Amino acid sequence: MTPAGFSPRSRSVAVAGALAAGFALLALVGPFIVPHDPLAVDLAQRFEAPNLVHLLGTDHLGRDILSRLIAGARTTLGSVLVVLALVLALGVSVGGLAGMLGGRIDAALMRLCDVFLTVPTFVLALFMIGALGTGLVNVVAAIVLSHWAWYARIVRGLVLESKARDYVLAARIAGAPARAIFAEHVLPGIVPPLAALATLDIGHMALHVAGLSFLGLGVQPPTPEWGVMINDARAFFWTRPLLVVWPGLAIALAVLAFNRLGDALRDRLDPTLVAGRGL
Amino acid sequence: MSARILRAEGLAVETWRDARRGGEPVPLVRDATLELRAGEVLALVGASGSGKSLACAALLDVLPPGTRRRAGRILLDGAPAEPASLRGRAVACVLQAPRTAFNPLRTIGDHAGETLAAAGLRGRAGRASMERALAAVGLGGDPHLPELYPFQMSGGMLQRAMIALALLTRAPFLIADEPTTDLDLVAQAGILDLLAGLVRERGMGLLIVTHDLGVVARLADRVAVMEEGRVVETNDAASLFAHPAHPATRALLAAHHALYEVPR
Numbered sequence: 001m002t003p004a005g006f007s008p009r010s011r012s013v014a015v016a017g018a019l020a021a022g023f024a025l026l027a028l029v030g031p032f033i034v035p036h037d038p039l040a041v042d043l044a045q046r047f048e049a050p051n052l053v054h055l056l057g058t059d060h061l062g063r064d065i066l067s068r069l070i071a072g073a074r075t076t077l078g079s080v081l082v083v084l085a086l087v088l089a090l091g092v093s094v095g096g097l098a099g100m101l102g103g104r105i106d107a108a109l110m111r112l113c114d115v116f117l118t119v120p121t122f123v124l125a126l127f128m129i130g131a132l133g134t135g136l137v138n139v140v141a142a143i144v145l146s147h148w149a150w151y152a153r154i155v156r157g158l159v160l161e162s163k164a165r166d167y168v169l170a171a172r173i174a175g176a177p178a179r180a181i182f183a184e185h186v187l188p189g190i191v192p193p194l195a196a197l198a199t200l201d202i203g204h205m206a207l208h209v210a211g212l213s214f215l216g217l218g219v220q221p222p223t224p225e226w227g228v229m230i231n232d233a234r235a236f237f238w239t240r241p242l243l244v245v246w247p248g249l250a251i252a253l254a255v256l257a258f259n260r261l262g263d264a265l266r267d268r269l270d271p272t273l274v275a276g277r278g279l
Numbered sequence: 280m281s282a283r284i285l286r287a288e289g290l291a292v293e294t295w296r297d298a299r300r301g302g303e304p305v306p307l308v309r310d311a312t313l314e315l316r317a318g319e320v321l322a323l324v325g326a327s328g329s330g331k332s333l334a335c336a337a338l339l340d341v342l343p344p345g346t347r348r349r350a351g352r353i354l355l356d357g358a359p360a361e362p363a364s365l366r367g368r369a370v371a372c373v374l375q376a377p378r379t380a381f382n383p384l385r386t387i388g389d390h391a392g393e394t395l396a397a398a399g400l401r402g403r404a405g406r407a408s409m410e411r412a413l414a415a416v417g418l419g420g421d422p423h424l425p426e427l428y429p430f431q432m433s434g435g436m437l438q439r440a441m442i443a444l445a446l447l448t449r450a451p452f453l454i455a456d457e458p459t460t461d462l463d464l465v466a467q468a469g470i471l472d473l474l475a476g477l478v479r480e481r482g483m484g485l486l487i488v489t490h491d492l493g494v495v496a497r498l499a500d501r502v503a504v505m506e507e508g509r510v511v512e513t514n515d516a517a518s519l520f521a522h523p524a525h526p527a528t529r530a531l532l533a534a535h536h537a538l539y540e541v542p543r
Contacts, residue, residue, distance in 0.1 A: 164344075166379040170441070172341055174448060175367020175397035184393060188384050 016260035023254050026073040027081075036064035038071040038224045047240055056246050059229075060236060063222075065243070069250050071224040077254070079140050079219075080205045084198050086144045091151025092187075092194070098152070099159025100182055110156070113149035121146040121208055129217045136209075139218035143208050147201070154197065158190040193266070200262030203255035210251050226251050281451040282355045282369055285315045285484060290337045290351035292330070292508075307346060308333050308508040317451055318482040320475070322495040322516070324531060325505035331488045334505070335454050339366055367397045371445035373455040377437035377462075381429035387440050388425030394447045412443040416473055435466030442473060452484040453477070459494065471498055492535040496520065504528045 035055070042062035050057045056065040098109040125142035132138050162168060162185065171181050210227030212218040219225040221232065226247040233243035292308035308330040315321050323331050336342045338353060340362035353360045355369055374380040381390060388409070395405040413419050416439040429437060438458060445453055455474060459467040475498055478485050487498060495502055495516060502519045504512040506527035512519070523529045 165382075166374055166376060167382040169341060170372070170374055170380045170444075171382075171393060173339055173366050173370075173372040174394045174444065176393050177397070180393065180396065184385070184389070185382050188382075 012260060013264040016257045016264070019253060019257035020261050023073055023077060023257065026070050027077040028074075030070040030074045034064075034067040034070050036067045038063060038067040039222055040064075047236075050242075057242065059232060059243055060240075061222075065229075065246055068224040068229060069226070069246060072226045072229060072247065072250070073254075075136075075219055075223060075225040076206055076209050076227075076251075077202075079136055079209050080202055083140050083143045083147070083205050083209075084202065086140075087148045087151055087201075088194065088198060090144070090148035091155050092190075094148070095152035095155025095157075096159055096182060096186070099156040099163065100178055100186070106156070109152070113152050116145060116149040117153075119146055122212070125212050125217060134217055134220060136213075136219050139209060139212045142212075143205055147205070151194075151197075155190060155194070158193060159186055162186045162189045196262055196265035196268075198262075199258060199265050202258040202262070204259075206251065206254055206258070281317065283317045283451075284354075284356055285365075285369065285452045286354040286357075287311065287313045287334070287338050288352050288354060290334055291349040292333050292337050292342060292346055293349050294345055295347045304349075306349075306508055308337060311351075311505065311508070311510045313338075313486070313503055313510065313513075315452055315484045315486050317484045318478060319500045320478055320485045320487060320498050322499035322502045323486060323488045323505060324490060324492065324495055324502060325527070326490065326531070329505040330508040331505050332456055333508075335372075335456055335486065335488060338362060338454070339370060339372070341366075367394065367448045367450065369450055370452045370454060371448045371450040373438070373441050373445055373453065373458045375457040375460050377434050377441055378429070380441055381437060383429055385428075386425060387427055387429070387432075390440075390444060391425065391447060394444045398448050400447075408447060409443075412446040413440070415446055415477075416440070416443040417469070418443060433466075434462050435469060438462060438466070438470050439473065442470070442477070446477070451482075452486070454486045454488070456488045457490075458487065459489075459491070474498065490531075492531060493539065504531065 040063060042058070045054075045058050045062040046060055048054050048058040048062075054064050054066070056069070059065055059068070094109055094113070098106040121143060124146045125139060128138045128142045128145075129135075159182075165185070168181060168185050171185055176184075209218060210225070210230070213225050213227030214231045215227075216231060219228050221228055229247035230244055230251075233240070233247070237244055290308055290311040290313075291306065293304040293306045295304055311330065311334045313321065313323070313334065323334070325331050333342065333346065337348045337351065340348065342348060348362075353362055353365065355365070360369070381387075391409045391412075392405065395401065395409065400408060409425065410419070413424060418424055418436065418439050424440075432440065438461075442458075453474075458474070459470050462470060471494060474485060474487070477483050485498075487494065489495060499516045501513065501515050503510050504519075504525060504527055506525075512523075512525040512528050514524070519528065520532070523532050
């Protein structure tokens, strides 16, 4: 085994981990450390190149880009966090119920999942925004509604797999109620793969939030958000390309970092690999 | 309150996945009747696939997916009982493979806590009865044993721990499905002695599933022989060994003699 930090593989994981932690930290404390007010308009200082006062320059309204990026981390990653929490809660409860109860309930819940799986995120988002209006809440709802079914299916599969274990049979024979069996024997086994999957999905969902906001469906200006920033900068792409580059870079780095981290987690925690080690 | 007689009458198990797709259901257990009395060891023997384990699973309604109980009823002291209500109350179980019968992520103490919770016992009383049960199976020496994870124990120790869990339920009947198959000979002898002692001292009724006639000769008071899902012969152990009536019994005995007896 290669010592950590020497193989290129583990180094890329370390970099990804550091980046992801950095983004998470920014999202957490961003509003308290921004060098300027991300909403402060100063038309006298519009389109400034990066300098010592505005490290990444200013945008078409003279707002500090670095401050807007830092504040945007909270909007984008915060909404992803909410999405993930809701998706996991829905997925674990529906998938867990289906897997534990089986039979007709299982079949009914899985057909319900199939219905949601047929609707693409963007179509559902367009529908919701058409019906309910634009806004971050609707974007979050659209992403949750189009993603929870994946998790429900995966959780159901994992539950069925652990239900076949001897120790679950032993617990049933000992008279343990299904609730206790789920909490004590099934759930601990499905948390690691779910964590890996959720980490993999952070980047994917951040793209959805930024993408829908870029289209003007999600977060509304002037709220700082990476997708909104790209949309704002679109008009000046030929004259001031850096305005697009900064938020684009933030999105790309966040997606890459969380993907790499999720990959590494999955490699470490994949239930089949664990089984292969003879547990 | 302890029940004295557990009787499974006319148990029948069949596959049912195929039946739903229009195929004929395949009978796996047909009309099996078993009677287990407190203070007595009933051995259930038969070749692999003869339905021994399925009959036991049907008794507790823990049949594997794709099979279902088609007929039969369970009587506890003559009164009909729901199989699910027997679990952890009237009947406890010792499974074949101790290594897989424990959750690798939970300690022995956690497992005991779960069994005790199902039996409605918590806190200090639970702790005390866990210690008594561990001592009863010969694991009382190490006070840190409840903190051990399954991978930190040997197969023999785990099998003893599983018997201790069974004792925690205070069930009057114990089903042991090939409890010694996965163990080495020394551990096997220890587990068999332990089971025999429990029957003698606590008056438990033990149903031991095995294909090892050596185990039967050593332990059993009565023997039921299964073949192709049917109980073909039930007799007390001595008579069965002396006068096997059914061809399946004779075949089992012949195979046993061929394997284990030194030719003279």
